[in-house]
Amino acid sequence: MEGSLNVIGYGISVIGAGIGVGIVFGLGMQAIARQPEARGPLQTNIYIGFALIEALALLGFVLAFAI
Amino acid sequence: MSADTLNLAAEGGGGLFTPGGPGFEAPSVGIFFPSPWSWGDYSEALPYTSGITKYVILLLVATSLVVFFLWWTSRKLSVVPDRRQSILELVVLFVRDQISRPMIGVKGDKYLPLLVSLFLFIFAMNVMGIIPFLQLPVTSNLSYPAGLALVIYITFITVGIRSQGFTHYFKGAVVPSGAPGWILPLLVPIEILSNFIIRPATHAIRLFATMFAGHLLLATFAAGGWYMFNPAAGPLYGTISVLFSGSALLAFIIFTAFELVIMFLQAFVFTLLAALYIGQAQEAH
């Protein structure tokens, strides 16, 4: 059995990002459901939050290959 | 898949159920390091260069694609739009109403050309990843997102200095308002790090990493499907292997469609964050 320990580290790093992305979209949907007229700004903010959190997971992914 | 990936996949092709055959070798990050063509190989002579590689050619293709798109859609503009013109208007209005206006406001319309070209350029470079025979997203090479992030970095700092003044802008960006004085020695380095170092770095790496990961995923599906395709292994094993590789093909197609969505989303997010940074720099904190 061979492989890279880095990938396991990536898997661990993704857990946090996954939880974060789930929270962002879940609460975003809830907010849109409560205030459908605020959909535009909410959606934009959801995607910003998603992108910021996703960056952490991607950093983990890239560092798994880079280091 | 790209020729390189096909070569890579061919090494393991038909390996399943072949006694003593080659083991499966997943595509490595090597697919992101195409070697330069011999006529354009100056990478040995100059440090930190790659030579004329597939990335440069695909960059050229993507750029000419965008230039052609712009020329073709804005050739004859009229008040009553035809189909070509509607596409361009769709793009411009999408960038204006979804990115520029919510982030910068109406006065951000002067950054519309920057954002539109950013969006089109990134999307074209991303889409290179799913065009048959090209199939390598240009943005999966960090050099290109880094260049664009650098442009945005310089832009938002310039905008901040010009609209707020040098000291006011840097003070606003570095010193959080309302923080007690004793914590500032701790906060200021963090703010500097996050606003002026991590921000452009993640801006570039986000785009790069998504494309990198997506392409690696597709390459893995293709290589695995090719590895498992072994109808010569006898009636039973042959059928099983064909079924396996068929499902891999199906997944490959589905993930290709998914990749298209991701490509669009990443171009959108990159442009959105660029607009966000510019908007933050423009307004006083």
Next chain:
Amino acid sequence: MLGLAAEENVLRIHIDELVFGLIAFAVIFALVYRYAVPRVTKMLDERADSIEGGIERAKKAEAEAEELRQQFKEKLEEAHRSYAAELQKASEQSAAIIAEAREEAQAEARRIIEAAHAQIEADRQQAMEQLRAEIGALSAELAARIVGETLADSAAQSRVIDRFLAELESGSTQQAEVR
């Protein structure tokens, strides 16, 4: 591996690729900045203008059409009114003509009848005059005859009367013929 360079760190930034990317972006940005977006923006403004102008024009045309419709309606009503008036006038006229004609005809008829009556009356008068004169003469003659001839017997008497009557008869026929 075939056709692959020696592996580097994936987080590499090659200066030449970065410069190529910047040049490509500069080309696209120049095109968008000088050519595409200003034209599209200008065209969108024009369209907004023309739509607003179109709405105004449509409103104006609508008002005009309304005015025209009102005019037509008035004209139509006027035509209806004048038609009705004409009709009434004509019917009155025709009634008058009929009444006049009837009156005339009645008058004529009356006149004719009156004339006839007058004629008849005149004739009667004349006949009466004549008859009176003749009856007088006849009575005188009869009386003379009765008195002149001695009436011996009743036979002779009746003969005389018969003769007289016969004469009278023939005379009256003669007289009638004369008349």
